[in-house]
Amino acid sequence: MEPWLGSEAAALCPGWPALLLWVSALSCSVSSPASPSPSLVPRVRTSNNFGRTFLGLDKCNACIGTSICKKFFKEEIRFDNWLASHLGLPSDYLPSYSANYTDDSKTWRPVEISRLVSKQQNEISDRRICASAAAPKTCSIERVLRKTRRFQKWLQAKRLTPDLVQGLPSPLLRCPSQRLLDRVVRRYAEVADAGSIFMDHFTDRDKLRLLYTLAVNAHPILLQIFPGAEGWPLPKYLGSCGRFLVSTSTSPLQEFYGAPPDQAADLAYQLLGVLESLRSNDLNYFFYFTHVDAGMFGIFNNGHLFIRDASTLGVIDKQEGNQAATRAGENKDIFSCLVSDCQAALPSCDTVPERQSLVLVCGQVLPRLLQGKFPSPVQEEIDAALAWCGDDTRPDAEVLGAASRLKDILRPLRTCDPRFAYRYPDCKYNDKF
Secondary structure, eight states, rough: OOOOOOEEEEEEEETTTOOOOOOOOOOSSSSOOOOOGGGGGGOOEEEOOOOOHHSSSOOHHOOOOOOOHHHHTTTTTTSSSSSSSOOOTTOOOOOOEEEEESSSSSEEEEEEEESSSOOOHHHHHHHHHHHHTTTOOOOOHHHHHHHHHHHHHHOSSSSSSSSHTTTSSSSGGSSSSSHHHHHHHHHHHHSSOOOBBOOOOOHHHHHHHHHHHHHHHOOHHHHHHHHHHGTOOOEEEEEETTTEEEEEEOGGGGTTTTOOOHHHHHHHHHHHHHHHHHHHHOOOOOEEEEEGGGEEEEEEEEEEEESSSOOOOEETTTTTTOOOOOOHHHOOOOOSSSSSSOOOOOOOGGGGTTTTHHHHHHTTHHHHHTTTTTTTTHHHHHHHHHHHHHOSOOHHHHHHHHHHHHHHGGGGGGGOOGTTTTTHHHHHTTTTT
């Protein structure tokens, strides 16, 4: 589908015809040789209209006033590789792209531009939006979404309540508490911080942007409401718009499957610690994964492991409780179907066991990271603990006990040297590290 910008959207942006985005060139080759720093390369202005297939909502309305688009227009974000040819979206639509980011146009640091859904889902979403209004294949999707019953309820709402998000496909909103939704409003970074749980300071467009992001992928919302600066195992949020997100760069865990034993032990130990913090924390939220793979976890240059993709992360409020989704018939609107088929009735949050994330990680991620790395009998002990931890038929207490035993086995296998800068040189003086 060709990128397209509705005439109504363009009219809302005087002075920016078709809102061409002036950026550095984009490369879809992940194996190309390293390119020189953007600050050392002659500035080549190439235009690119990202269009709806990349941003989702009509680009003008989705991006004006948001942090990420300001950074693009000011050229604070540049893609890694510069091309002489005309800039266009890569044919294979990679899930993420390497780029560089600056606050002062002098110092650049690597960032990651992630697509929040696949190319196929993008096209399906746009077709569904137009079809829901019996519109042509191309239409102003923002205009269609504004007319929906759900958004009209959002326009009238002063506070984000569970009934306003019922049926949205994100695990974050499976059974939301009012405390969690208030946190979303207070910490939504794309509007001025009013320090309020009420949405009085949200414009109509702000409300649509938040609703659309929650419906497409809640990953950028999680990065905002549980920031890494407060100790949560998530990368720094730099901005999002439509269907893409910019965050600090990490290397996916699968790139470390061939790591030496001490590094593999360190990463596995960290991952188990991350799951422990998600299960038990000061805010009394219980986080659980509905699906895992190695690409969902990333490692910073200092060796620190974080959650790279939180899109399958659900949240249960152990302090306040959750409002279950009971009115399934009212939930199947276009926002429920943006990235997948309309959701069936959601099961109760009470059915999520405490062991769920551990079973998934111990069964699907850690075996490939730790297999065949250690001499006997240590390897046998690791394999036995993994088998016990990854067994979904065992009760919570047994799975949690196996994870604890696995951490005890891995702890002395880690080394204390500069490769693990996130805990070095502290590990020399404190057993905690």
